[in-house]
Amino acid sequence: MTNQPEFELLIEIAKLLKKHSPEFSKSLAELLSSPKFIEHLVSVLSSTNTISSTGITQQIKPTTSNQRLKKPRSSLTKKAKTSQKKESQSAKSGLSASVSYPLFLKELETTDPEKSALLIKLYYSLINKTLLPTLQDIRNFASDTGLSTIKATSRNKAIIPFVRDLLSLNIEQLKTKLDGLMPVLPEDDRSLEAWANIILDKERQTKQED
């Protein structure tokens, strides 16, 4: 169960809450231990069928709880706010990927399963930012491969029109268009110092000296 994306998402949300408002996270923890509250939460979640990639924030109504969340946020520095925004965006992406994909891709499953599978993989890769990680990347790719110009002003908004644009192509054309589209690997330390530490086995030597 711990491997389920829903579970991972809940953990991520809990971490964010704890980070931004320790007091609120304490009272929330108490609330979550109440079976009545859990029951209510389950009924709310099961009544929601789909969550669109752009509609998550709109569904959260201002309640006493999230009004309380605003207070510590306002005291954050600009840099911290930016990182917070990035985190919340990645949380949104994770949610979309684990919950749903656009209806037109679902419909395609019955008529052209191979193309559907390819486009769904592409859609999730775009949502997770493992492909074309910036809006400019999507625009450049669309322009280089002769697709319609992307007019969307944000990357999130550009994904669905971009994938829909690929729908008109047959499987071979689609494969050709996606040719050479490289997944973005997670950024990693590649510094000489880090490699030198491994090669010189600095950590182990330090432990021995201790």
Added chain:
Amino acid sequence: MRLPCKSTLTVNLAWHFAAYTHWAKNILVVDLDPQFNASQYLLGVSKYKTILNQGKPTTWDILEQNTRTPTGLSRIIDPHKLIHNVVTFVTGSKIDLVPSRLELAFSLKNPAQKEKQLSKILAKIENSYDLILIDCAPTESVLTTAAYLASDYLLVPVKPEYLAAIGLPLLVNSMNDFKNENEEHNLSLAGVVFNAAENYYPEEQLSKNMVRDLASKQGWYVFQAEVPYSKSFPKGAREGKPIINTSYARTVQKARFMNFAEEFAKRISL
């Protein structure tokens, strides 16, 4: 199909055949160099460190699996535990890696009975891959013998320089010695490729002519396409990307590498 070649070339060939949808191949890179450059290129520090810290098997373990130590009996390696997925593409193709480690150099000190281990273990997993690329240092040792035994083809990259060019007959000599000793093993020379070619005239041209003359006399294939010298190759290694995706890599250099990869594929009937 398995064949040995150099680190940057190996990694870029792996990306080419896995990433382009007209290939979409499943590639396994085997790092058989104690300097572990291919592992560094493909994994980056933290992934590599995790492998070491978790004691996951590497090519060292393949060669040393039958070596008894004071701490216990030899351990037989499960081939699937050796494999680390580097990247999986939208089309389902992938690049996997069997990493190396510095201690592989110690296998050179005590090489007895180790050369067959690699081919035995690759035989168990080769059906999962369309191409297995083995990256090994050119100096003759138990590692090159292990690579030859595990390979169908040998790709020889040569820098078009006077001294590097002299290394070519030495390497082919080593392959011929191997073939004489292992008549039953069918190892072919896929060809000689000019690596890091800059078209610097006249020195580079003289070296290329020297290699071409020798190759023609010996019946060795020399690739028409050359792997160009480009700063984008080391930059790609730093960024963990192939040249086709390295930032600001010149289109002409990417095209030259692609030409080589396509010619190479034809040559080995991929």
